Amino acid sequence: MSTFFLNPANRAWLVLLVATGVTWWLGDVGAAGTDAILAMLAIVFIKGRLVILDFMELRGTPPMWRLLFEGWLILVGGLILLAYASGPATSTSPKSMAPRRCRKQECMSQDVNPTSVLVKRGSPGQVPNGSTRIRQPSGTDPSICLRDTSNGERTWRNEWPS
Amino acid sequence: MEDCRYRRRPGQDPQHRRARDVKLEYAAKFGEGISFSTNTFYRFYISLTFFHFMHVILGMAILAILWVKTRQGAYGSHDAHGLESGAAYWHMVDLLWIVLFPLVYVMR
Numbered sequence: 273m274s275t276f277f278l279n280p281a282n283r284a285w286l287v288l289l290v291a292t293g294v295t296w297w298l299g300d301v302g303a304a305g306t307d308a309i310l311a312m313l314a315i316v317f318i319k320g321r322l323v324i325l326d327f328m329e330l331r332g333t334p335p336m337w338r339l340l341f342e343g344w345l346i347l348v349g350g351l352i353l354l355a356y357a358s359g360p361a362t363s364t365s366p367k368s369m370a371p372r373r374c375r376k377q378e379c380m381s382q383d384v385n386p387t388s389v390l391v392k393r394g395s396p397g398q399v400p401n402g403s404t405r406i407r408q409p410s411g412t413d414p415s416i417c418l419r420d421t422s423n424g425e426r427t428w429r430n431e432w433p434s
Numbered sequence: 435m436e437d438c439r440y441r442r443r444p445g446q447d448p449q450h451r452r453a454r455d456v457k458l459e460y461a462a463k464f465g466e467g468i469s470f471s472t473n474t475f476y477r478f479y480i481s482l483t484f485f486h487f488m489h490v491i492l493g494m495a496i497l498a499i500l501w502v503k504t505r506q507g508a509y510g511s512h513d514a515h516g517l518e519s520g521a522a523y524w525h526m527v528d529l530l531w532i533v534l535f536p537l538v539y540v541m542r
Contacts, residue, residue, distance in 0.1 A: 295535070295536055295540060298536075298540055299536075299539055299540040303540075309541060312536045312540055312541060313536075315536070316532055316533055316536055319532045320529055320532050320533065323525055323528055323529045323532065324529065327525040327528065328522050328525045328526070328529075345529075345533075348533055349533075352533075352537060352541075356541070
């Protein structure tokens with residue numbers, strides 16, 4: 273067993289197992305927000321660096337090789353962070369059941385989606401007049417985007433209004 | 435602009451998770467009508483995971499060839515270039531998944 277720890281690749285493997293568990297946990301609890309992304313990217317950097325240095329055995333090689341690989345890791349991580357920071361603001365509690373106003377763009381993009389269910393104004397069924405019916409395939413998120421044609425207001429709902 | 439209908443990531447929806455337990459992840463998605471053209475996220479989700487899957491298949495073929503050649507005594511102190519190249523490729527595929535998994539399944 274003591275010889276097991278002498279091999280740097282074996283030590284790296286144990287760290288990778290723990291780091292994978294932490295990443296899994298982050299996804300399982302639905303961690304969101306900048307803190308979660310930073311934690312996730314830090315784990316990615318630690319894991320990636322261990323794979324580069326101990327699995328691909330680049331530890332002690334000329335700086336060019338380490339710069340190439342570790343630089344790639346930093347570049348990709350930086351681009352992910354940049355993409356996240358420049359993206360649309362996301363809700364901090366996505367599992368919330370509370371209806372929220374949906375942005376115009378959200379409903380508009382669904383109207384043209386081939387997989388969305390669109391019920392036209394005044395068509396028979398349980399859909400109130402003037403509403404566009406959009407359903408998610410599954411999930412507990414508010415899934416129905418209702419558009420009031422009288423004032424153009426859009427709202428997320430969990431159920432059809434009676 | 436990503437559609438709000440599919441804001442959930444594949445691993446984070448309880449119903450998706452249940453579906454994933456009983457059948458293949460792709461089959462569960464396609465069965466729900468999610469396809470390559472559903473939205474930007476699913477376009478990247480399918481292409482990234484599929485291309486990575488192809489790399490894993492290629493890596494397993496390479497490992498099988500290395501295993502056979504090692505048994506034949508092809509590698510040793512005189513020559514281990516092929517063995518080391520194959521191993522480096524396999525670890526490179528691992529490295530890519532370390533970046534891809536949080537990006538596709540964890541980040542939101």
